[in-house]
Amino acid sequence: MAVPARHTSKTSKRMRQTHYKISEKTTTKCPKCGAVIKPHRVCKECGSYKGKEVIDVKTAE
Numbered sequence: 001m002a003v004p005a006r007h008t009s010k011t012s013k014r015m016r017q018t019h020y021k022i023s024e025k026t027t028t029k030c031p032k033c034g035a036v037i038k039p040h041r042v043c044k045e046c047g048s049y050k051g052k053e054v055i056d057v058k059t060a061e
């Protein structure tokens with residue numbers, strides 16, 4: 001049940017927050033160069049997405 005914020009003590013709030021943890025980030029490997037990348041994103045190392053080269057890495061930077 002919802003309790004007003006001023007009725008929840010600092011300790012109670014902090015004790016509850018000990019159960020909140022940051023989940024580990026999901027990563028995959030680039031099929032072309034094998035670099036660790038985020039899923040559904042263009043690879044920064046070789047500029048490919050789904051096996052095709054989408055961006056030119058040399059001119060992009």
Ligand SMILES: [Zn+2]
Nearest residue numbers: 030033043046
């Ligand atoms: Zn790559």
